[in-house]
Amino acid sequence: MTDIESIFETMRNALSAGPVRIKEAVDEGRKIVGCYCAYTPYEVIRATGAIPVTLCSTSDKPIAAGEEHLPRNLCPLIKSSYGFALTDTCPYFHFCSIVIGETTCDGKKKMYELLNRLRPTHVMQLPQTYATESIALWKAEIERLARRLETELGVTITESDLKREISKRNTERRVMGDFYALSTLNPAPLSGLELNLVNEFFKVSFGDEKALELVRELTKALRENYEEGERRVAPRKRIIVTGCPTGKSLEKVFNAIEENGGTIVAFENCGGIKPNYELVDETRPPYDALAEKYLGIPCSCMSPNNKRLDLLEKLVADYHADGVVDIILQACHTYNVETFLVRERLKIPYIAVETDYYQSDVEQLSTRMGAFIEMMN
Ligand code: SF4
Ligand code: SF4
Numbered sequence: 001m002t003d004i005e006s007i008f009e010t011m012r013n014a015l016s017a018g019p020v021r022i023k024e025a026v027d028e029g030r031k032i033v034g035c036y037c038a039y040t041p042y043e044v045i046r047a048t049g050a051i052p053v054t055l056c057s058t059s060d061k062p063i064a065a066g067e068e069h070l071p072r073n074l075c076p077l078i079k080s081s082y083g084f085a086l087t088d089t090c091p092y093f094h095f096c097s098i099v100i101g102e103t104t105c106d107g108k109k110k111m112y113e114l115l116n117r118l119r120p121t122h123v124m125q126l127p128q129t130y131a132t133e134s135i136a137l138w139k140a141e142i143e144r145l146a147r148r149l150e151t152e153l154g155v156t157i158t159e160s161d162l163k164r165e166i167s168k169r170n171t172e173r174r175v176m177g178d179f180y181a182l183s184t185l186n187p188a189p190l191s192g193l194e195l196n197l198v199n200e201f202f203k204v205s206f207g208d209e210k211a212l213e214l215v216r217e218l219t220k221a222l223r224e225n226y227e228e229g230e231r232r233v234a235p236r237k238r239i240i241v242t243g244c245p246t247g248k249s250l251e252k253v254f255n256a257i258e259e260n261g262g263t264i265v266a267f268e269n270c271g272g273i274k275p276n277y278e279l280v281d282e283t284r285p286p287y288d289a290l291a292e293k294y295l296g297i298p299c300s301c302m303s304p305n306n307k308r309l310d311l312l313e314k315l316v317a318d319y320h321a322d323g324v325v326d327i328i329l330q331a332c333h334t335y336n337v338e339t340f341l342v343r344e345r346l347k348i349p350y351i352a353v354e355t356d357y358y359q360s361d362v363e364q365l366s367t368r369m370g371a372f373i374e375m376m377n
Contacts, residue, residue: 004225004232007218008194011201014211018204019091025051025206026095031153034092034099034119036081036108038275038297039126041142041290043169045100046207047161048149053092054203055099057081058247060357062089069114075331076357077245078107085118093119098152100145102126104301105334122148128303130295139291146287162286168207173276175212176202179219180273182226183265184319187235189226192254192264196246199271236261237373240315242268242308242342243327244335249357253327253365260370261377265319268312269327274298277311300334308338309345316348322376325369326352349376 022032031050035042045052062083063076069086070079084090093099098120101112115121124141127134146157179198182189198215205211225232239262241254246269257264268274280293298308312324324346328336339352351372355361 004218004221007214007221008197010214011197011218014201015197015204018206021204021206022051022053022092022095031097032092032095033149034096036099037102037104038270038299039102039104039124039294040100041145041294043162043165043280043286043290044142044146044157045149046165046168047146047157048153048155050097050149050153051206053096053206055081055084055090055093055096056245056247057084057090058245058249058357059084060249060359062087063357070111073331074107075105075244075329076249077329078111080357082111082115085115098122098149100124104299105332107331120152122152126301127295128301130302130307135288135291135295138295139287142290142294143287159286162290163282166280166282166286166289170279170282172202172205172207172212173279175215175219176276179215180266182219182222185226186238186320187231188233188238188263188265189222189230191233192239192241192258192262192267193251195264195267195272196251196254199267200247203271233263236263237322237376238263238265238320239373240264240266240268240312240319240321240324241272241327242312242324243352244329244332245270246327247271249359250327250355252359252362253325253353253355253369256362256365256369257325257373260366261373262323262369265321266315268308268315270297270299273315274308274311300332300338305338305341309341312342313345316346321348323349323351323372325372326350328352328354330354330356 033045033050033052034055035052036056042052057080063079065087066079066083085093101123103109103126112121112123127137239257241264275297281289298305298311326339343350
C-alpha cells in the first residue's frame, strides 16, 4: 500500500515553502499578480507568464492593523487581508506587481480603493446576476483586465496563450474533481482536515505540474488502498461545509465537527468545490468561454443565487450527506441573509455558525457542533 501519510507530509511542507518558491520565481524574472476572489480569471494572468497568487488572508494577526483604517464591524477576511498589505507582512503581497479585485461585496470593493494606495489595484466590475446581458459585460471586463495586464507587465496576450492556459486550468479542475469524488465513498477515505490540507496545497501549487501529479498520486493511492479494504476514517455523520471562504483560522470549526462525531465530506466554499466544479468550454472563443464560466460561480453576491442552492442540493445527494454546516464570517451580510434560503431548500439537518478568525469561541463551537451531530442520531 502507498504511504498516504508521507504524501500529506510533503503537502504540509509545501505550504510552508510557498513564500520561498515565490521569491525564487521573482529572482528568475517572473511577475506575481495578487488575487482576492474566485471570480479572478487565473487563465488571463497565466497567459501573461505571471503567477497568480491568492491573497485572501485567514489569519487573525493582521486584523488589528487593518482596523486602523477599516471599521471594526467588517468581515475579518477583508480586515486581515488589508492588514497584511498595510504592514507588508504577507510575503505573497510583498512580491505582487499588481493586485486584482472584483466588485463582489461592499466591504471588499471599498477596501480595494484603499489598497490601490499600497499597490496598483485593478478592480473588475462584476455584474451580480447570471443574465445573458451580464455575460457580455463580464466578457468586456475580462478583456479590460487583459489589456491592463499587458500594459502593466509589458507583454502581449495571444489567443493561443489563452487557450493553452484554459486547457491547463481545466486539467487542474479535473484533477481536484477526481480527488473530491473520493469522499462520495461511504465511509469516507479521508477526514475533512485532510481534505482541507489538499485544498490549501492546491492554492500554493502555482500551476506546477509536479504539485498536480502529487494530488493525482494521492487520489490513486487513497482509492486503491480503499479498494484493498483500508478504512482510515470510522463511519460517522457525513457533513458538507458551505458558506464564506475558509482557511487556517477556521480549522476550529472543522475540528469541532470532527471531534464530535462528524466527518466533513465536502467543502462547497471558495477554495473547495464552488469555483472548480464547472470547466471553461474549450470549444468556444476564449473570452466568451471565460466570461460564461466565471460568471457562473455561485457566490452569495449574486442575486438571485439559485445556482448555489442547486449545487448544495446536488452535493447532499452525491456525497450522501447527513448534515450541512454553513460558516458565516461576522458581518458577511450576503452569506448571512442567504442562510434563510439554504435552510429552506435543504431537506437535511442544517446549522449556520457565525464566527471570526479569533479562537475565543472554540469551546462554544465544540458544544454547538456536538449538539448538532447528536441531534442527527
Ligand atoms: S465567497 Fe464570493 S467574494 Fe468571496 S472569494 Fe468566493 S466568489 Fe469571491
Ligand atoms: S466573506 Fe463575505 S463579507 Fe467577507 S469578503 Fe467574502 S463576501 Fe465579503
